[in-house]
Amino acid sequence: MDDAFHEHEFLKWIAQRNDGPSARLPVGPGDDAAIIVRGEGADLLLAMDVVCEGVHLEAGPDLPERLARKAVRSNLSDIAAMGGVAEAIVVGLELPVDATDALARRVMEAVREETRRFGVELAGGDSVMRPGGLSLGVAVTGRPHRDAVLRSGARPGDLVLVTGALGGSILGRHHDFIPRLEEATALVDLGPPSAMTDISDGFLRDLSNILEASGVGAVVDAAAVPISDAAAHLAARTDMSPLEHALHDGEDFELLFTMDSETAGRVLKEWKLMTPLTVTGKVVERGLWLQTGDERKEVAPGGYEHGRP
Known part of the structure; x- marks a missing residue:
């Protein structure tokens, strides 16, 4: 035990x-x-x-x-x-x-x-x-700001989006990031998101928190994940790829949220802030999947957790 x-x-x-x-x-x-x-x-x-x-x-x-x-x-x-x-x-x-x-x-x-x-x-x-x-x-x-946005509102068919770029925060951004307060209120005004969290323990880990709270799954498009320059720099001296750093590093403190496709399309069209928004995947009935080209593989959340190596 x-x-x-x-x-x-x-x-x-x-x-x-x-x-x-x-x-x-x-x-x-x-x-x-x-x-x-x-x-x-x-x-x-x-x-x-x-x-x-x-x-x-x-x-x-x-x-x-x-x-x-x-x-x-x-x-x-x-x-x-x-x-x-x-x-x-x-x-x-x-x-x-x-x-x-x-x-x-x-x-x-x-x-x-x-x-x-x-x-x-x-x-x-x-x-x-x-x-x-x-x-x-x-x-x-x-x-x-209006109604609070919970982790539990994602539904099959919703899109999965993030602000900013992910990975490599240990190189300095983990203590020098800007909390996405302005972006959050803008998303609420334009949307709102059906579910939302911030990325503290890793993109896949925090996405899994939304999925568990909502009773759904998601497919993440590997080619769509926004990878930071820091993730690429870090990958040059680790045994992980830039994508793996973006999926698992954590402490990006970007917003990770879901929206139905119609709302997401409108938000992307009307978005005025400098922080980019990226569609990274789609909510499905069950599981956590990574789509790489034609291959779809079920993946573990990974990420950071106190008490685990």
């Missing part, structure tokens, strides 16, 4: 043990953010991520700034994935036992730079000193 911790099984276990949807919490564990009904006014979106030295980022002279950027922006990306507008954050700062006051202030100055850049408020938080490296947890609140 495998007693090791595996993140995705653990998250499923949490969702299964949750009391389920309620009038106050119609969407809980299992999507990019929870939805909390506030009564009067817009519903509340709530998400959280933790970024740790030695796990998500390596040590270096600019670690405080990289840590703050990644922790804040990954949370904003979750709000974007729900078709939402970010409003405020609270932070939990974990400092090494030998940390200086200057280190703590550098982290929080960098957090404030992020809140100013993306128009959100720093509402509070906590700090602690402990053995180990630097860590920053961030929780973000927001509101749906």
Whole structure:
């Protein structure tokens, strides 16, 4: 029996043990953010991520700034994935036992730079000193731009689309990306998507989350997947192809979404933002398939998961 911790099984276990949807919490564990009904006014979106030295980022002279950027922006990306507008954050700062006051202030100055850049408020938080490296947890609140977009709305016949280009984020983009907040609200206005998430664990892994939540499958066209220059550069020094990096690397923080073909056609025609949109495949009844020329092969989601090599 495998007693090791595996993140995705653990998250499923949490969702299964949750009391389920309620009038106050119609969407809980299992999507990019929870939805909390506030009564009067817009519903509340709530998400959280933790970024740790030695796990998500390596040590270096600019670690405080990289840590703050990644922790804040990954949370904003979750709000974007729900078709939402970010409003405020609270932070939990974990400092090494030998940390200086200057280190703590550098982290929080960098957090404030992020809140100013993306128009959100720093509402509070906590700090602690402990053995180990630097860590920053961030929780973000927001509101749906219109109706929230869930992972569970994809239907057979829908097209699968992504923003931007994929793969090779470890070369630097994983802590210096721009959360697709503007793109998300534009998609909601023009669409909306039938389902949406952001790519944190890998294109195929995060697509499989949509497919599982929606009870459907998908065929991905290998020739249509937008491959970043970084994926090509990384492939030159690994045993993976640029396509494999694009499908599996993760931390692209691009939006991955589905739309019926008529809506997708209209969105592609009317799209005004600089970030490109690419049709990468189609939703089908079951399975996760990669189409390469005339060959269609069922594939595993792969991607990144805490607790797996």
